[in-house]
Amino acid sequence: MAYTLNVNGKALSADVDGDTPLLWTLRDTLGIVGPKYGCGVAACGACTVHVDGQPMRSCQIPTESVGKAKITTIEAMSTHAVGKKVQAAWMELDVAQCGYCQPGQIMSATALLTRTPKPNDAQIDEAMNGNICRCATYTRIRAAIKRASGQKEA
Amino acid sequence: MTYHDVKANRREILASVSAAGLTLTFAVAPKANAEDAGLKPLNAYVRVAPNGVVTIMAKNPEVGQGVKTMLPMLIAEELDVEWSNVRVEQAGNDPKTFGRQFAGGSMATPIHWDELRRVGAVARAMMIQAAALAWNCGPGDCTTTPGNVVHKPSGKSRTYGSLAMACATITPPDPRSLTLKDPKAYRIIGKPMAQYDVAKIVTGQPLFGIDQRQPGMLYASIIKAPVFGAKVASADLAAAKAVKGVKTAFVIEGDPNGLFPQGMIGQGLLPSVAVVADSWWAAKKGRDKLDVKWAEHPTSSQSSKGFAAQAKTLAAGKGQRTARNDGDVDAALAGATKTVEANYFYPFLSHANLEPQNCTAEFKDGKLEVWAPTQNPEPGRQLCARTLGMKPEDITVNMVRGGGGFGRRLANDYMVEAAWISREVGAPVKLVWTREDDMQHDHYRPAGFHHFRGGVDAAGNIVALHDHFVTFGTATTAVSSAGMPGSEFPAQFIPNLRYEISAIPLGIPTGPLRAPGSNALAFVFQSFIDELAHAAKADPLAFQIKLLGDKPVVGTAPASYGAARMVGVLKAVGEMSGWANRGKLPKGEGMGVACYLSHLGYFAEVAHVAVAPDGAIKVKKVWVAADVGRQIINPHGALNQVQGSVLDGLSEALHQQITIDAGRVEQNNFTDYQLMRISEAPAVEVKFVITDFSPTGLGEPALPPAIPALTNAIFAATGKRIRSLPIQTDMLKA
Numbered sequence: 078m079a080y081t082l083n084v085n086g087k088a089l090s091a092d093v094d095g096d097t098p099l100l101w102t103l104r105d106t107l108g109i110v111g112p113k114y115g116c117g118v119a120a121c122g123a124c125t126v127h128v129d130g131q132p133m134r135s136c137q138i139p140t141e142s143v144g145k146a147k148i149t150t151i152e153a154m155s156t157h158a159v160g161k162k163v164q165a166a167w168m169e170l171d172v173a174q175c176g177y178c179q180p181g182q183i184m185s186a187t188a189l190l191t192r193t194p195k196p197n198d199a200q201i202d203e204a205m206n207g208n209i210c211r212c213a214t215y216t217r218i219r220a221a222i223k224r225a226s227g228q229k230e231a
Numbered sequence: 232m233t234y235h236d237v238k239a240n241r242r243e244i245l246a247s248v249s250a251a252g253l254t255l256t257f258a259v260a261p262k263a264n265a266e267d268a269g270l271k272p273l274n275a276y277v278r279v280a281p282n283g284v285v286t287i288m289a290k291n292p293e294v295g296q297g298v299k300t301m302l303p304m305l306i307a308e309e310l311d312v313e314w315s316n317v318r319v320e321q322a323g324n325d326p327k328t329f330g331r332q333f334a335g336g337s338m339a340t341p342i343h344w345d346e347l348r349r350v351g352a353v354a355r356a357m358m359i360q361a362a363a364l365a366w367n368c369g370p371g372d373c374t375t376t377p378g379n380v381v382h383k384p385s386g387k388s389r390t391y392g393s394l395a396m397a398c399a400t401i402t403p404p405d406p407r408s409l410t411l412k413d414p415k416a417y418r419i420i421g422k423p424m425a426q427y428d429v430a431k432i433v434t435g436q437p438l439f440g441i442d443q444r445q446p447g448m449l450y451a452s453i454i455k456a457p458v459f460g461a462k463v464a465s466a467d468l469a470a471a472k473a474v475k476g477v478k479t480a481f482v483i484e485g486d487p488n489g490l491f492p493q494g495m496i497g498q499g500l501l502p503s504v505a506v507v508a509d510s511w512w513a514a515k516k517g518r519d520k521l522d523v524k525w526a527e528h529p530t531s532s533q534s535s536k537g538f539a540a541q542a543k544t545l546a547a548g549k550g551q552r553t554a555r556n557d558g559d560v561d562a563a564l565a566g567a568t569k570t571v572e573a574n575y576f577y578p579f580l581s582h583a584n585l586e587p588q589n590c591t592a593e594f595k596d597g598k599l600e601v602w603a604p605t606q607n608p609e610p611g612r613q614l615c616a617r618t619l620g621m622k623p624e625d626i627t628v629n630m631v632r633g634g635g636g637f638g639r640r641l642a643n644d645y646m647v648e649a650a651w652i653s654r655e656v657g658a659p660v661k662l663v664w665t666r667e668d669d670m671q672h673d674h675y676r677p678a679g680f681h682h683f684r685g686g687v688d689a690a691g692n693i694v695a696l697h698d699h700f701v702t703f704g705t706a707t708t709a710v711s712s713a714g715m716p717g718s719e720f721p722a723q724f725i726p727n728l729r730y731e732i733s734a735i736p737l738g739i740p741t742g743p744l745r746a747p748g749s750n751a752l753a754f755v756f757q758s759f760i761d762e763l764a765h766a767a768k769a770d771p772l773a774f775q776i777k778l779l780g781d782k783p784v785v786g787t788a789p790a791s792y793g794a795a796r797m798v799g800v801l802k803a804v805g806e807m808s809g810w811a812n813r814g815k816l817p818k819g820e821g822m823g824v825a826c827y828l829s830h831l832g833y834f835a836e837v838a839h840v841a842v843a844p845d846g847a848i849k850v851k852k853v854w855v856a857a858d859v860g861r862q863i864i865n866p867h868g869a870l871n872q873v874q875g876s877v878l879d880g881l882s883e884a885l886h887q888q889i890t891i892d893a894g895r896v897e898q899n900n901f902t903d904y905q906l907m908r909i910s911e912a913p914a915v916e917v918k919f920v921i922t923d924f925s926p927t928g929l930g931e932p933a934l935p936p937a938i939p940a941l942t943n944a945i946f947a948a949t950g951k952r953i954r955s956l957p958i959q960t961d962m963l964k965a
Contacts, residue, residue, distance in 0.1 A: 093510070094475060101512040105450065110442040111435020113634070115585050116666045120901040123585060151435030164433040171425040171867045174875055175295025176432035177439060177586045177634030202910035209901060211585040211635045212295050213878035214871060215912035231914075 080140055084109065085153035095141030100124045102140045103150065111151035111180045115209070122208030125181040126150050132188040134207075151180035159225075160187040166225035174212035182208045186222050195226050274403065275328045276306055276347070277354045283378050283392035285312045288322040290329040291339055292606050293428075294636030296930045297868035298339045300427045302347055304865060308419040309351030309412060311375040312391065319427045324608035324628035334606040334636050335743070337830035337928025340864065344926050349406035356404050361397040362389050377418065414862065423867035428632070438632045440604030443591040445659035449478060450511040451652045452518040453662060455503045455672055458894040459740055460490035461528035462502045470520040471506050476513030480506045480521065483651060486618050495610055496711065496742050497642020497674040500618050505652050511663055530738030531894035535678070538891070539576075541735045542680035542701040546574070550699050550731020551706035555717035558727035560684075563695035567686025569766045575683065575755040576955040578888035580676035580744055581896075581904060586634020587669040590649035593659035594619075599626045603646045604633035611643030615650045626650075637879075638743035642674055667899040674742030675889055675896075677703050677713035681755045691767040693760075693778060695727040703737035710737050712747040718790030719752060720828065721760065724778055739891055745879065746931040749829035753935030754884070754942065754956065757825040761943040762952065771943065772805050772824045772837075793833060796858045796922060797826055800835040803856035803920050808837035813947070819843065819965075820851070823943025825936040832932030833858040836877065838940040839913075842948045846960035848885065850913040850941060853877050855933060857917065860924040872929040874915040880937030882907035888957050 079092045084107065091106040098117075103109040103126070112135050115123035119134040126135045127149040154160030163186050173179045182205070189196055189204035196204065201222055210218065220230040278286040287306050293299040303319045322329055355375060362380035363370040366387075374381050381388045414420070431438050456462070468480040485502035486492065492499035504523050508514035545551075564570055591602040599621060605611050608628040616623040633640050649662040664672070680701040688694045704710040715732065722728055744750060764774035776798050783795035804824065805811070813822040819842050826835035839851045855873055863869045886905035890897045898904040942953035949963055 093512075094516075097510070097512045101510065105510045105512070108444070110437045113439075113585075114441065114587065114663070116901050118666070118900055118902060121585065151433075155434060167433045168425060168429050171423075171429055171871070173295075173426060173429065173432045174297070174871055175585070175633065175635045176426075176428070177295075179432050180435040183433060205909045207908075209585065209906050209908060211583060211637075211906060212871075213875045213882065213907060213912065215878060215907075215909040216874050216915060217871065218909060219912075 080143070082140070082143055082148060083145060084148045085150060091140065093140055095139060097140045098136050099126070099138040099140055099143060099148070100135040103135065109150055109152055113177055113180060115178070121178070122185060123178050123181040125184040125208065127184060127188060130188070130191065132185050151184060154183060154187060157187060159191045162225045163187045163190065163221070166221040170217050170221045170224065172214050172217040172221050174214055178208060178210045182210065182218055186218070186225070190222070190226055195228055196222065274350065274354060276350050277310065279391045279395040281392045281395060283316055283390050284318060285310065285316055285391070286318045286320055289319050290322045291332050292334045292608065292630040292633065293321070294334050294604070294606055294633035294640060296334060296339070296636065296872065297426060297865060298334065300424055301865045301868055302339060302343055303427070304419050304424060305343060305347040306351035308417060309348045310354045311377055313377045314419050314424060316378060321630060324612060324630060326609050332608055333641070335638065335641055337832070337930040337932060340926050340928040341831060348411050349409060352409040352411055353403050353406050356409055357398045357401045358391050358394050360401045361394040365389065365397065420864050421862060421866065424865050425867060439586055439634050440591070440602065440631045441586055441589045441634070441663060443602040443631060443661060445591060445593055448591065448659040448661055449507050449509060449656060450514045451505055451507045451649070451660050451662040452511065452514040452665070453503050453505045453648055453652070453668070454518055454521060454523060455501050455668070456525040456528070457671065458525065458528045458531045459738055460501060460530065462526040463504060464524040464526040466504050466524070467522040468504070470522065471517035474508070474513060474517040474520060476510055477506060477508040477517040479656060480504065480517060481655060490740065492614060495614055495642070496607065498644040498740055499614055500647045500651055501644070503648070505655070507652060507656050507660060511661070515665065528894065533738055533894050534892050535890040538678065538735055545701045545733040545735070546680060546682040546699050551733040552731070554715060554730040554732050555722055556729045557722070560695045560697045560727045560729045563727035564684060564686045564697070567694050568689045570684065570686040571762050571766050572684045573759060573762060573952070573954055575681040575758065577679055577751045577754060578956060579678045579739070579891070580883060580887050581670050581673045581889050581898070582637045582639035582744055583670065583904060583906060584633070584635035584637060584639050587664045587666055588639070588645035589661065589663040590645045591659065591661040592646070592649035592653040594650060594654035594657070597625060599650050599654070600629070601627070601646055601650060602629045602631050603643070604631050604640060605643055605646060606633065606636045606638070606640035607643065611646040614643050614647050618647050619650060619654060637745045638747065639673065641743060666901070670899050670904060671896045674711065674740040676744035676747070676750065677710060677741040679713065679751055683759045685759060685763050687763055687767040691769045691774065691777070693721070693725050693763055696721065696725050697729045699731045699733065701733050701735065703741065704734040705736070706734055709734060711742045712744070713741055714748065715752060716790070718786065720756060720792065721778060723786045723790070723792060724780065738894060745876070746829055746934045749827060749931070749935040750880070750883070750938070753825065753827040753829070754938040757827060757936060757939035758942055758952070758954070761823065761825070761939065761946065765946070772801060772810055775824065775826060776801055792828060796833040797828065797835065799920050799922065800833050800856040800858050801826055803918055804835040804837050804854050807856060807916060807918055808839070808854040810837060819948055821944045821947025821949070823940050823945070823947055825939035825943060827932070827936040829935050830932045831859070831927035832929065834932050834936050836936045836940040838937070838944040840941065840944040840948055842945060842963050844965040846963035848945065848958065848960060848963070850881055850911070852913050853915045853937065853940065855915060855917045856920055857933065858920045858922050859929060860926040861921055862926045863919050864926060869919070869929050870917055873917045873933040876931065876933035877915045877937040878907055878912050880934040881941055884938045884941050884956055884958055885911070886957050
């Protein structure tokens, strides 16, 4: 059936089965491909989006359960007050290798810095542990979060 | 090892480079973009637009190793342009123009270091020639500043953009006749450059294979037998076809040689069932409703437990083959002051690319076009041609960014599947594997068993070493990535040394995983050498230096070993890590050292670990000293590769194993095949030791020594020797 979703500030219509995970509605029906498929079981974080500002794994959210919640994806981070700082730090430190996980990393980092503007290492670990980077760019992810939050990097 | 498994390939690659690599193909015009429509390219790699924007082709596939940035840097440097004026464009698969295009073996740097700088120098010489014609002067009167030709006597100048048209009439000079820049004048090489696509990556632009979309495209999911190569006995497709959105479902008989296609890495088209739908989720739902019965298959008798039992039996006997036999090992062991005997094991591993295997294909009017995140496009084209009965020239392979390579995408099984399905349904199709498909249908890093004996004399020298390596394959031929050369270190450094090899037949597909061969052999050899150092009551780092001796190079190519280079990095890592002060570490902490030569790179690494009373391991820091020659091309990318490789190695050692039961892989997702997460990642400090050798690659060689550095550190911290991976923390309980 047709669902009207609030994605990145726009009302978008998607005609999908209600059990379709939000990830696949975004990617295949709405053409928003920043959220990535990695595991399908909320183990890798590549599909992370914000649901009313909270980082969530979109592979686990049935489209029918989204309702009026505000969905925000990596595509909208350049207009997000914190997100654009995170993206800038990611670019300055050239964090990525393959880059596949980085949209999810940036979404988790943005959510962290929105609620905890100056996170310490333990807080970074806790917020980012659900996001796998197979290339293991963790050293730079940590440094970029520090930089985006105006803290010393090492 | 220097790169055992692709030695033959490497020779062929180097030959093709020297034969064709410098023949710039001027007839080939890459697709024009708006900025330079109608302009003839300077050569296959370079186009210059009237506004001065320079487009450089990235010839190789990009899977996160940074070549889309690094290789164009080589051209841009010698062409003499501002990097900010360079646009990089991914080349298509076109070996006639670009030579072999692949991502593997850390070969991009050694193959292209000289060649691509000369490509840039040729283009610069043509600019100078065009300006000299316009000014009616000799080219010797001209020089360049970035993007301009300057007339030295008068100081007047012309932009490259204004000369681009005139270059069309210039005969390119012989690349070998040109003098390359003095490295002191480099403005791009050696400067940290962010990845060319960094802005697209952080904003989530469609870059990857899985992001591709063609008009009218359908989506596919494919199911294969849990036992590798088993045929479809029966398939009830009705329930799948009834799922809303599903267009069709069908059995693919597969290529009879699909499990081990000749001359290919990985698999071809295997027996399978495909479900095609108007969305991937519908295809997946349909697939979950399939009722497929798989035929019996002999591999179902194989299991990890069975392999271990067979290995034990084989190791107790004589090797099926002797790979090396120097001196008299048994006599030397009998005369040794101290002897050590130990059994080592490492498991099968999966590549676990974060982007599952996928491919978009369109078969239309007898022609095939694919968009594939492949590391190895031309073999993919050949595989499709062979399997679909097509001519290779009717197949176009577009290389799209891969979400991690690690050797997995040297295979093209996903490509031939997508091609087959597209032809079957007569529409463009995007095939996406599930994570479970990906983990259970890999070509795995082979497991291996080593039975070592070694002896040291009173002066602390290794006098004898014996390894009986039980691997997979036949007595004469190991399966892919499961071999060991007779030159494996420390061969050539020990007077009495014997390598015997036995093999267990294997139906599980194997293949290269980042630093193939080396990622396993470094662990066992560098651990056993550490055992011998402790047996000799020696400082393990000093013991390694002593073993390497005082000859700069030992052995002859391709088995030559730059002992002085390894001593150099060992000394450097000792200084960086404060090795001499390790005795002051608190109880439960320790440092371990290991070194390894692979992919032409000399690496020594020290790990510092703390082991808690409950056995929990905390890696506190890793130091790396690396010798990859005289020039680090892109320091940004280089450091990232080294740090990532080290953490990748630690992740393998701490967590990863694929086990086989009844011919099936038991793991299926990141829940039971764990990858390192940020909370476990230590700082990795890297020093590049600059030596006067031609630059070599960094995708792999930092990984192998990270594992024994860790396990040797655990021994230093606990007195417990890790001889089996992944590390079982239970055995480290105080």
